[in-house]
Amino acid sequence: MSRSGGLEYPAGRHHSRFSEEQLSPRTYYLFGQHKMSMPRRTHSNIARYVIMKNMPDSFEMELTNDERKLLIQGLLQWGGPAYGFDSLAHLMGFESHYDLVYVDGRRIADAIEADEPMAADDWYRALTATEIVFSSYALGAASDWEIVTGFKDARSLELLRAVQHKVSKLPKPQALLDARLEARMQIARRRK
Structure with missing residues (x-):
């Protein structure tokens, strides 16, 4: 992380990562006393590239019981009808398929069930695993989803x-x- 003007920037998230063609004069924003350039298409998403100093490590999520059950099933079905392999698990943010099914996936499912705050990474991993297992016929449980989870499509x-x-x-x-x-x-x- 680099610091400037009370803000922290993730490594590689400043203008040097972008080519000159991607930058335009309109892409300069003033943060306190620091001028920072951003790629053209990120004007509305600028906050995603800048992390404030006191960003919490974990986030609470107000989910309904059904939303919690959906995410839990989305993680647990990788140990059932879903066909998983290490490269797919890696794309979802897990170290391996084993990690998705037995280690971090289980830990995340338990935290969701207990309504505990989690890191943003964990929320995104749970969401991504659920999206794929619910919708993919080739890799997920799409054709079996209703049978194994009890949720209608x-x-x-x-x-x-x-x-x-x-x-x-x-x-x-x-x-x-x-x-x-x-x-x-x-x-x-x-x-x-």
Whole structure:
């Protein structure tokens, strides 16, 4: 993290990570006494790139009982009908499929059930695991979802949208931001 003017910036989240073509004069914002440049398309998402000094380590989430059950099932089904492998688990933020099913996935499910605050990373991992296991026929439990969870598809989608809305208010995990930026940079390199 680098510091400037009372703000902390995640490593690599300042203008040096972006090419000159991605920056324009309109992309400069004043934070206290510090001027910071951001890519053109992030004007409305600027807060996602800047982490305030006293950002909490864990976040409480006001979820209904059904929303909690949905996330818990979304994590637990990776040990059931969902077909998981290490590279997919890694994309969701877990170390391995074993970690998703037996270690961090179980810990996150237990924390959700106990209504405990969790790190933003954990909320995003629970959401991503649920999104994939609910919707993917090839990798998830899509065809078996209603049978193994007791949630009808329409109700699951309604709950999933509600949870997505709530989780989207949390700061995005640094690994997710780095992956998005790297993907955009690869696309930009291919276009040249």
